[in-house]
Amino acid sequence: MSQTAVIHEQKAVPQPKQHGKPGGFLYRANIFTGLIGGIGAAVITYAIGDKLVPWGTQNADFSQVGLNALVFCTFAAWVIGFMVGIGAFAGPIRWALGHDLTHVDAEYMAGKGQGRMKYWKYTTDHKVVGIQYLIMALVLFGFGGFFAMLIRTELGATWREVFDPNFYNSLIGTHGIVMIIAMIIVVAGPLGNFIMPLMIGARDMAFPRLNALSFWLLFAAVPPLVLNLVMGGIRDGWTAYQPLGTQAPIGMIGYQVCIITFAFSTGIAGVNLITTIVTMRARGMTWARTPIFIIGTLAAAIMGLIWFPMFQYAQVLAASDKVLGTSFFIPQQGGSVWLYENLFWLLGHPEVYVIVVPATAGILELMVVFLRKPLFSYKLAVAGFAGVVGISAVVWVHHMYMTGFAPAAGYPFMLSTELISIPFGFLVLVMLGTMWRGKAWNRLPMMAVYAVIIDKIIGGITGVYLSDVPVDQYMHGSMFVVAHFHYMLMGAGLFAAMGVIAYWFPKMTGRMFDERIGKIGFWTAFLAFQVTFLSMFVAGLQGMPRRVLQFDNAFEISNWISTIGAYCIGIGMLIFLYALITSWRGGKIAPANPWGANTLEWQTETPVPLANFPVLPVVTSDPYNYGVPDPYLKVQEQLDQDDNETVGAR
Amino acid sequence: MSAQTSPALYPTTGEPVEVNARRNRLGVWLCIVSDATGVVALLIAYVYLWSLNVNNGWAPPKNHWAVDWPFWAIVTGTILGTICMWWGVKAIAKGHTGRLMVGALLSSLIILVAFIAQIVQLSTFPFGPTDGAYASATFWLAIATAIHLSLLTFLTTAIVGRTRAGRITPDNHSHARLVAMWMTYVCVAALLGAVFTTVMKESPNQNAPTFGTFRE
Numbered sequence: 001m002s003q004t005a006v007i008h009e010q011k012a013v014p015q016p017k018q019h020g021k022p023g024g025f026l027y028r029a030n031i032f033t034g035l036i037g038g039i040g041a042a043v044i045t046y047a048i049g050d051k052l053v054p055w056g057t058q059n060a061d062f063s064q065v066g067l068n069a070l071v072f073c074t075f076a077a078w079v080i081g082f083m084v085g086i087g088a089f090a091g092p093i094r095w096a097l098g099h100d101l102t103h104v105d106a107e108y109m110a111g112k113g114q115g116r117m118k119y120w121k122y123t124t125d126h127k128v129v130g131i132q133y134l135i136m137a138l139v140l141f142g143f144g145g146f147f148a149m150l151i152r153t154e155l156g157a158t159w160r161e162v163f164d165p166n167f168y169n170s171l172i173g174t175h176g177i178v179m180i181i182a183m184i185i186v187v188a189g190p191l192g193n194f195i196m197p198l199m200i201g202a203r204d205m206a207f208p209r210l211n212a213l214s215f216w217l218l219f220a221a222v223p224p225l226v227l228n229l230v231m232g233g234i235r236d237g238w239t240a241y242q243p244l245g246t247q248a249p250i251g252m253i254g255y256q257v258c259i260i261t262f263a264f265s266t267g268i269a270g271v272n273l274i275t276t277i278v279t280m281r282a283r284g285m286t287w288a289r290t291p292i293f294i295i296g297t298l299a300a301a302i303m304g305l306i307w308f309p310m311f312q313y314a315q316v317l318a319a320s321d322k323v324l325g326t327s328f329f330i331p332q333q334g335g336s337v338w339l340y341e342n343l344f345w346l347l348g349h350p351e352v353y354v355i356v357v358p359a360t361a362g363i364l365e366l367m368v369v370f371l372r373k374p375l376f377s378y379k380l381a382v383a384g385f386a387g388v389v390g391i392s393a394v395v396w397v398h399h400m401y402m403t404g405f406a407p408a409a410g411y412p413f414m415l416s417t418e419l420i421s422i423p424f425g426f427l428v429l430v431m432l433g434t435m436w437r438g439k440a441w442n443r444l445p446m447m448a449v450y451a452v453i454i455d456k457i458i459g460g461i462t463g464v465y466l467s468d469v470p471v472d473q474y475m476h477g478s479m480f481v482v483a484h485f486h487y488m489l490m491g492a493g494l495f496a497a498m499g500v501i502a503y504w505f506p507k508m509t510g511r512m513f514d515e516r517i518g519k520i521g522f523w524t525a526f527l528a529f530q531v532t533f534l535s536m537f538v539a540g541l542q543g544m545p546r547r548v549l550q551f552d553n554a555f556e557i558s559n560w561i562s563t564i565g566a567y568c569i570g571i572g573m574l575i576f577l578y579a580l581i582t583s584w585r586g587g588k589i590a591p592a593n594p595w596g597a598n599t600l601e602w603q604t605e606t607p608v609p610l611a612n613f614p615v616l617p618v619v620t621s622d623p624y625n626y627g628v629p630d631p632y633l634k635v636q637e638q639l640d641q642d643d644n645e646t647v648g649a650r
Numbered sequence: 651m652s653a654q655t656s657p658a659l660y661p662t663t664g665e666p667v668e669v670n671a672r673r674n675r676l677g678v679w680l681c682i683v684s685d686a687t688g689v690v691a692l693l694i695a696y697v698y699l700w701s702l703n704v705n706n707g708w709a710p711p712k713n714h715w716a717v718d719w720p721f722w723a724i725v726t727g728t729i730l731g732t733i734c735m736w737w738g739v740k741a742i743a744k745g746h747t748g749r750l751m752v753g754a755l756l757s758s759l760i761i762l763v764a765f766i767a768q769i770v771q772l773s774t775f776p777f778g779p780t781d782g783a784y785a786s787a788t789f790w791l792a793i794a795t796a797i798h799l800s801l802l803t804f805l806t807t808a809i810v811g812r813t814r815a816g817r818i819t820p821d822n823h824s825h826a827r828l829v830a831m832w833m834t835y836v837c838v839a840a841l842l843g844a845v846f847t848t849v850m851k852e853s854p855n856q857n858a859p860t861f862g863t864f865r866e
């Protein structure tokens with residue numbers, strides 16, 4: 001350690017030896033080297049595998065094991081090749097060799113002096129990763145939304161088949177899983193990465209390299225999923241139920257590789273988020289002074305960390321059945337489809353809360369700012385989140401009432417599912433209590449609050465119905481269920497995401513969001529959403545099953561209405577996207593704290609400097625003390641006054 | 651506070667290494683939780699299929715179960731490797747850098763042998779992965795151990811390399827401790843696999859209905 005570096009202009013720190021240019025291998029690596037690595041590895045694997053595969057080998061479900069193995073290896077090679085090309089393995093290799101990063105290396109990897117190129121590299125700065133996640137979420141919403149339009153086109157054109165039935169089923173499955181991934185990342189990705197470290201007064205995430213790793217794994221996971229549509233598709237819905245998954249065409253392997261990779265990404269992100277929140281909060285930020293958005297993000301990260309591996313292993317074992325011919329889920333060979341369903345729903349239901357909880361926490365954050373009131377019962381909100389995390393582990397069987405799995409388990413799980421409405425009730429109570437006698441500043445983010453409350457009540461109450469075994473026996477597999485979960489995921493999740501993105505947009509981009517156009521898009525989408533899904537409730541109550549291409553004439557009117565509504569949602573979303581893009585490119589320059597908010601992210605300058613804060617902040621009061629004088633400020637004023645008097649006396 | 655008088659500082663952030671070590675420790679604990687959930691998923695699959703014996707498809711052909719002792723030999727190797735690493739970690743905490751070098755090197759070699767043994771076991775099972783539910787579940791428990799051991803081989807070798815390069819010192823040996831923590835978890839995971847495959851062979855449900863296969 002012959003040299004030192006001055007870090008944050010505070011202290012001289014001994015440095016390890018600098019190996020080559022700053023960043024080492026990452027000096028040259030970027031998305032293009034990643035694509036070359038990924039595509040190259042996939043092509044080579046396919047070419048070699050094509051010669052070696054025992055064509056014609058079938059498993060008990062007549063699935064082509066040889067072809068499946070070849071496709072699996074090709075997709076896996078893409079993921080590994082891409083990660084090698086982008087530089088993901090440089091860090092572990094340097095670590096193993098003892099070539100630790102210097103401060104200069106770390107700054108280069110954080111994007112210092114790289115301009116816009118840093119968004120195309122394995123950049124570790126949490127703000128860059130947050131923007132990358134935002135763009136990725138928007139792209140995924142674009143895909144998922146386009147598929148939704150195609151689905152509604154088919155269901156609206158009741159007089160003819162627009163698509164081949166198999167392709168239609170694949171559209172349903174792909175729309176479902178793309179939207180689920182987009183919803184999981186849309187709040188926790190951009191805001192959990194960009195805003196959270198600022199909000200707790202940290203310089204970066206706890207593990208910056210893992211932060212970059214989690215994003216680029218997500219990036220690598222998407223192409224295999226989208227490619228499934230040209231490879232026979234995933235025809236058994238986003239759940240990929242077995243044994244249909246084993247019998248499905250090779251497109252299913254794209255789904256499996258995507259989920260396995262995405263679960264790694266989510267697990268890594270979860271470790272990073274939890275560690276950052278627990279260990280890096282600013283001095284004075286006790287748990288009671290931690291902003292509620294941070295608590296919500298922590299709750300979602302805990303659920304994701306614990307339950308995602310179940311989903312991941314469900315796909316590992318399903319891929320093993322397809323590729324190696326094992327028999328975890330093939331009943332003829334001793335497997336059980338219920339095993340898959342249990343493993344799947346052990347994550348599948350908590351995943352709803354992974355989506356809804358940070359969105360709800362974001363909404364609570366908006367309420368205090370735009371109502372200028374302290375949060376009504378902070379402790380009740382925390383208890384609500386804790387309750388959701390705890391009970392979410394024991395509700396999964398309500399998705400399996402009608403599968404024949406353990407009928408006696410239906411009633412305890414009915415009870416636990418209804419029980420979870422109590423902590424959710426706490427959160428609604430906190431929302432209503434905070435609004436009580438408040439004087440709202442009706443900016444776009446506040447409008448998202450109104451929208452989410454309406455949607456959450458409709459989605460929540462219909463959810464209570466569906467958790468009842470007798471009602472579920474009638475409603476299961478109907479459009480009523482589809483409308484219910486769209487109210488929860490899109491109504492409560494996506495509209496909340498639109499609100500919180502509009503709120504933090506000035507800090508993330510340095511520009512003010514164009515609220516005039518944004519509001520037109522927001523309200524168009526919101527009203528159209530009600531048209532689409534209230535009508536879908538009607539179709540479901542009439543008995544229309546989900547995932548069908550052709551249906552009885554009795555359901556025509558409600559389907560036409562839903563289709564018109566869906567197109568209008570699309571128009572609204574495009575208008576909102578237009579506002580987002582034009583504001584980003586040429587919106588009004590944002591001041592550091594346009595909303596006059598108290599939380600730490602607004603106390604640093606905009607655009608946010610590389611190290612976030614010139615000096616790490618010390619927290620001395622509750623973040624939501626709007627209208628309550630800060631006792632420390634009073635003391636400071638008194639001290640200043642005393643100083644002035646002393647100087648005057650001299 | 652000058653660099654000369656302060657405790658060892660982390661070169662990229664300038665924080666005391668103990669602050670960084672605490673953070674890393676929590677990170678490793680969380681990784682263990684996440685990985686353990688995956689191992690639990692495999693164990694659930696094993697017990698679930700064992701208890702149901704769907705279509706009488708649990709047992710391998712001709713009841714050729716896997717031999718027990720290789721599972722236990724691999725577990726023993728993993729535990730020995732872990733003990734060596736902890737011995738080294740305890741020693742460097744007292745200032746004996748050389749002992750960590752020896753401990754990590756021994757650990758690395760033992761884990762490598764255990765990894766090779768695991769590959770040999772996988773390739774010499776008396777059944778293939780397609781021979782029923784027991785075969786499938788046992789293969790995947792063994793594959794999971796193989797993946798864990800391959801990662802440990804890398805980590806223990808890296809600790810040797812880092813100690814040689816002077817990156818692990820008595821003042822800053824947290825990485826060696828973290829690897830030892832992870833190794834302890836891998837021992838537990840491998841042990842659970844060995845217990846399950848030893849204790850749960852014949853399914854308790856010997857009267858499962860048989861519905862044949864599509865081929866029949």
